[in-house]
Amino acid sequence: MQADIHSDEGSRPETTSSGSGFADDGKNTIGSQLASRLREAIISGDLAAGSKINLDKARQSFNVSLSPLREGLARLISDGLVEFEDNRGYRVSPISLANLEEITALREELEIFALRESMRLGDVEWEGNVMRALHRLSRTERDASRPETLEQWEAMHREFHLTLISGCQKPLLLHFCNLLLNLNDRYRRVFLTRTSGDRNVAQEHSEIAQGAVARDVEYSSDKLRQHIHRTGTNLRNHLAEKGIK
DSSP states (O other): OOOOSSSOOOOOOOOOOOOOOOOSSSSHHHHHHHHHHHHHHHHTTSSTTEEEEEHHHHHHHHHOOHHHHHHHHHHHHHSEEEETTTEEEEEOOOOHHHHHHHHHHHHHHHHHHHHHHHHHOOOOOHHHHHHHHHHHHSSSSSOOTHHEEEEHHHHHHHHHHHHHTTTGOOHHHHHHHHHHHHHHHHHHHHHHHHOOOOOOHHHHHHHHHHHHHTTOHHHHHHHHHHHHHHHHHHHHHHHTTTTOO
């Protein structure tokens, strides 16, 4: 997203949106569509951590009124991606080592639990979905010199991890895992995807998926835990190199 929605200027009175490209179809409100656009901008780093979100500039950039914009921002506050302070307005949530470590620890616990439950409760359709998601991910190119390939790979990577745990039959658990992936992806996409990495991630994904559909609970759980932990370690190293505490 190339929208300029920074600075600390005040916002104008609410206006009616027109020609914004957003449509309320009853399932995806304008606010939810805005939330998706803003979420992507934050996760990708287009909106820098800690930066102020100016409502007036955002309203003009997206050509919408303030009501759906505030609705979208409220969704991101609940996701932990945006903060609101009285008299100071909206700001992209900052990043820190402590925040990353907490996210990594929670992912290790909740995703492992969701995976184990998926292996216990998932049906043949779940098995097929996992292998299809793995195939799509393995067939998607990732080239750090071409940002468009990174975006597509990240989408497939996210789909794989969510599909892997989709058989757990626990909506709240899936919600929390989805939220943690959003928070984790802020760090992954800004830092780790700029490097070549230090391991064969494709092989790790394959081992996790193959173990899952074979219902090898301990093997697949251990592989996923290692996968999450190694990513967290890499990201902590990148943060430290940049002087972020």
